Amino acid sequence: MDLTPTADQASLVRSVADFFADRMPMTLVREGFDRPSAIDSTFWKQLAELGWFGLGLTEDVGGAGYALADEALLFREVGRRLVPGPLIATTIGARLAARAGEHALLASILDGNAAVALAVPRHDVVSDTTTRRFLVLDAIGAELVLVAYPDEAALYSLDAFAGLAPTASIDDATRVSTGELGDASPVARVADGADALWRRGTVLTAAVLTGISAGVRDMAVQHAKTREQFGAPIGVHQAIKHRCADMAVRIEAAETLLTVAALCVDEGRADADFHASAARLIAADAALTGARDNIQIHGGMGFSFESDAHLYVKRTHVVDLMFGSRTDHAAALIHADAAL
Amino acid sequence: MELRFSADEDAFRERARTWLAANFPTEERPRSGKAMGEFDRAWLRRQWEGGWAGVSWPKEYGGQGLPLIHQLIWYEEYAKMGAPPIDSCFVGVAHAGPTLMAQASPEQQAFHLPQILRGDVIWCQGFSEPQAGSDLASLRTYAEIDGDELVVTGQKLWTSFADLARYQELLVRTDRSAAKHNGLTWVICDLTTPGITIRPITTIEHEQHFCEVFYDEVRIPISNVVGQINDGWRVAMSTIAFERGTAFTVGQVQLADLIERLIDVARTLPGPDGRRPAIADDEIARKLATVRAQVAALRAMTYANISRNAKQAQPGPEGSMIKLYFTEVQQRLMRLAVSILGPEALRDGLAGGRPWVHNYFLSYGATIGGGTSEIQRNIIGERVLGLPR
Numbered sequence: 016m017d018l019t020p021t022a023d024q025a026s027l028v029r030s031v032a033d034f035f036a037d038r039m040p041m042t043l044v045r046e047g048f049d050r051p052s053a054i055d056s057t058f059w060k061q062l063a064e065l066g067w068f069g070l071g072l073t074e075d076v077g078g079a080g081y082a083l084a085d086e087a088l089l090f091r092e093v094g095r096r097l098v099p100g101p102l103i104a105t106t107i108g109a110r111l112a113a114r115a116g117e118h119a120l121l122a123s124i125l126d127g128n129a130a131v132a133l134a135v136p137r138h139d140v141v142s143d144t145t146t147r148r149f150l151v152l153d154a155i156g157a158e159l160v161l162v163a164y165p166d167e168a169a170l171y172s173l174d175a176f177a178g179l180a181p182t183a184s185i186d187d188a189t190r191v192s193t194g195e196l197g198d199a200s201p202v203a204r205v206a207d208g209a210d211a212l213w214r215r216g217t218v219l220t221a222a223v224l225t226g227i228s229a230g231v232r233d234m235a236v237q238h239a240k241t242r243e244q245f246g247a248p249i250g251v252h253q254a255i256k257h258r259c260a261d262m263a264v265r266i267e268a269a270e271t272l273l274t275v276a277a278l279c280v281d282e283g284r285a286d287a288d289f290h291a292s293a294a295r296l297i298a299a300d301a302a303l304t305g306a307r308d309n310i311q312i313h314g315g316m317g318f319s320f321e322s323d324a325h326l327y328v329k330r331t332h333v334v335d336l337m338f339g340s341r342t343d344h345a346a347a348l349i350h351a352d353a354a355l
Numbered sequence: 356m357e358l359r360f361s362a363d364e365d366a367f368r369e370r371a372r373t374w375l376a377a378n379f380p381t382e383e384r385p386r387s388g389k390a391m392g393e394f395d396r397a398w399l400r401r402q403w404e405g406g407w408a409g410v411s412w413p414k415e416y417g418g419q420g421l422p423l424i425h426q427l428i429w430y431e432e433y434a435k436m437g438a439p440p441i442d443s444c445f446v447g448v449a450h451a452g453p454t455l456m457a458q459a460s461p462e463q464q465a466f467h468l469p470q471i472l473r474g475d476v477i478w479c480q481g482f483s484e485p486q487a488g489s490d491l492a493s494l495r496t497y498a499e500i501d502g503d504e505l506v507v508t509g510q511k512l513w514t515s516f517a518d519l520a521r522y523q524e525l526l527v528r529t530d531r532s533a534a535k536h537n538g539l540t541w542v543i544c545d546l547t548t549p550g551i552t553i554r555p556i557t558t559i560e561h562e563q564h565f566c567e568v569f570y571d572e573v574r575i576p577i578s579n580v581v582g583q584i585n586d587g588w589r590v591a592m593s594t595i596a597f598e599r600g601t602a603f604t605v606g607q608v609q610l611a612d613l614i615e616r617l618i619d620v621a622r623t624l625p626g627p628d629g630r631r632p633a634i635a636d637d638e639i640a641r642k643l644a645t646v647r648a649q650v651a652a653l654r655a656m657t658y659a660n661i662s663r664n665a666k667q668a669q670p671g672p673e674g675s676m677i678k679l680y681f682t683e684v685q686q687r688l689m690r691l692a693v694s695i696l697g698p699e700a701l702r703d704g705l706a707g708g709r710p711w712v713h714n715y716f717l718s719y720g721a722t723i724g725g726g727t728s729e730i731q732r733n734i735i736g737e738r739v740l741g742l743p744r
Contacts, residue, residue, distance in 0.1 A: 016357065016358060016359065016360050016364070016424060016658060016661075016662070017356060017357055017662045017665075018356055018358075018655070018658050018659040018662040019356065019659070019662045019663055019666065020356060021356065024356065084356050232740075236740050236741070236742065239742055240741070240742060240743065247743070248742075248743050250736070250742035250743050251742070251743045251744065253729070253732070253733070255742075256732065256733065256736035256737075256742050257729070257732040257733075257736065259736055259740055259742060260679075260731075260732035260733075260735035260736040260739075260740065261732070263676065263735050263736075263739055263740055264676045264679055264680050264735065267656055267659075267673070267676045267680075268649070268652035268653070268655070268656055268680060269652070270659075271652065271655035271656045271658065271659040272648075272651060272652040272655040272656075274356060274655065274659070275358060275651070275654075275655040275658070278356060278357060278358035279358065282357070282358055282359055284358070289651070290651060292648070293647065293648035293651040293652065294648075296644065296645065296648045297648050297649065297651075297652050342641075344644075345640070345641050345644035345645065346640070346644070348644040348647055348648060349618070349634070349640050349641075349643055349644040349647070353611075353615050354611070354651055354654075
């Protein structure tokens with residue numbers, strides 16, 4: 016048992032952090048707000064060259080052979096830096112294509128030619144039947160749509176969704192469309208088995224949320240150290256200091272549980288679903304509460320568009336829809352067998 | 356990174372489990388007083404005889420000299436087995452012992468450490484005072500130097516198990532003119548010394564395990580000073596992250612057991628509407644799921660902390676995060692238990708109900724003892740995040 020990253024893992028995280036800082040700094044993230052698509056084709060190709068979409072796939076199908084625990088460390092950087100675009104859906108979509116044996120499809124995803132949008136089921140009216148209507152996240156510029164449930168997952172082409180149309184988005188960096196899934200056959204489908212895609216999607220979602228929480232902590236702490244009022248940095252005051260300390264504790268909980276959840280998947284443990292749902296819940300709380308507190312700590316500045324504080328809140332709300340809601344995961348967790 | 360344990364560690368776990376199953380005392384542990392102290396000492400003695408006391412203590416001090424991870428495994432199995440706690444011996448094994456290992460002279464170590472590990476003696480702390488709680492360094496109990504003796508006069512407060520203890524980690528002021536952190540001395544106090552009066556204090560749970568201790572010109576040999584005169588603050592702080600992160604392992608495994616038992620209770624006990632079991636109530640189910648996730652996170656934090664500490668000589672301030680999280684999750688769990696039990700929680704002596712209520716009241720003390728949650732947040736803010744004081 017050792018939950019500390021190895022030297023190799025630490026250097027991998029550093030190189031990915033440098034890559035994002037160089038290719039997708041916050042200035043570029045903000046420039047993307049006014050573009051039609053959140054998928055910057057240059058950046059998407061660079062991600063593909065890095066091997067991003069096949070990080071966790073085996074080398075024989077064109078992947079990099081990393082464990083989910085490695086992927087989770089790297090997806091934390093996506094959240095921390097608010098990297099735009101459907102990175103989780105495309106990564107899971109590539110895995111689905113590999114599992115379905117759709118090699119041409121897989122190649123186009125891995126090459127960066129086909130981005131995968133994520134469909135989030137939505138109910139327009141109260142109904143206990145499975146809805147065919149979806150919010151589709153970052154459909155614009157994507158070639159495929161991932162529709163995932165705990166027990167099955169499928170990739171569709173965009174035109175499988177009737178009336179797919181852009182709608183308003185809570186997050187400046189995420190394009191949201193609505194549409195209804197017709198009778199078209201998927202281009203790839205798998206019934207989830209031992210290598211559950213849903214479980215991996217849940218862990219990567221938790222990773223992005225955990226990264227967001229670390230990003231807001233760093234922002235809040237930096238502000239608390241430098242912003243002076245009453246002749247001293249505001250971080251001397253316990254009202255600020257304790258808020259920051261609580262953030263740090265929630266993040267420690269989120270980061271360590273995320274690692275455990277990813278390792279449970281990598282090591283094929285029977286309590287992998289338990290830990291994935293638990294990590295998802297803890298990470299969402301760390302991100303939401305931290306992002307909210309960060310705005311409060313920044314005062315008036317935190318309410319301005321110029322500050323990045325609001326971007327973390329907005330992205331959190333979007334990511335929090337992916338691979339099941341907190342209600343879904345709370346329900347899954349309460350009915351799961353106890354952790355080993 | 357890996358979650359699985361090595362074959363050697365698994366073998367150690369199996370040995371621990373086998374030994375515990377055959378050896379832990381099954382008779383009920385007395386709830387308080389001398390009988391409890393005797394019970395705890397006898398049980399620690401049996402662990403020592405079996406070669407299980409001080410798993411990660413160095414061999415030169417009578418321990419097993421095994422890695423920290425073995426200590427974790429031992430505590431996990433200990434708690435899973437439901438082996439009784441040795442609360443009254445905790446300060447000796449988990450705090451005084453490590454302090455002596457780090458700071459005491461070879462003579463002091465040779466005399467005291469084996470006694471601690473064998474369960475010969477109970478130790479207590481002597482830090483808090485009526486006017487020095489969270490602001491520990493403002494303590495006033497004064498020791499005048501008279502030849503080769505310290506003459507101590509003053510009062511300590513909230514001293515757990517002082518009434519059962521033979522020795523005390525006593526922090527006193529030896530220089531009133533120095534800055535408050537610089538005039539303190541850490542000394543081993545034999546509680547049988549004349550001039551000491553100990554009065555137990557009754558807790559909100561009707562128990563008497565903490566005390567106030569009065570000193571009236573108590574003469575302690577200077578040879579009992581650990582470290583140097585006026586260097587006591589450094590000595591006291593050296594073991595603040597005691598047991599390098601394993602100290603909460605038993606409590607954490609117990610919480611994991613409690614949340615599972617509470618979920619079982621919620622499956623059968625009527626919920627708020629009286630028509631369905633409590634777990635069918637959305638709010639209760641959600642709270643149970645949240646606490647279940649938090650208990651899992653607590654274990655992850657413990658594992659991560661032990662992973663870190665296994666690689667560094669000095670434990671970092673991350674232990675404060677575990678203390679804060681552990682005690683707050685504990686309170687949340689116990690509050691939830693009382694709300695699920697509903698009216699049943701009010702009935703003292705109810706079979707199956709009483710332990711919940713007992714633990715509920717005990718949890719109020721958890722965020723106060725050993726450094727309040729507010730002090731932990733200061734430590735996290737300043738030492739983990741680097742915020743200004």
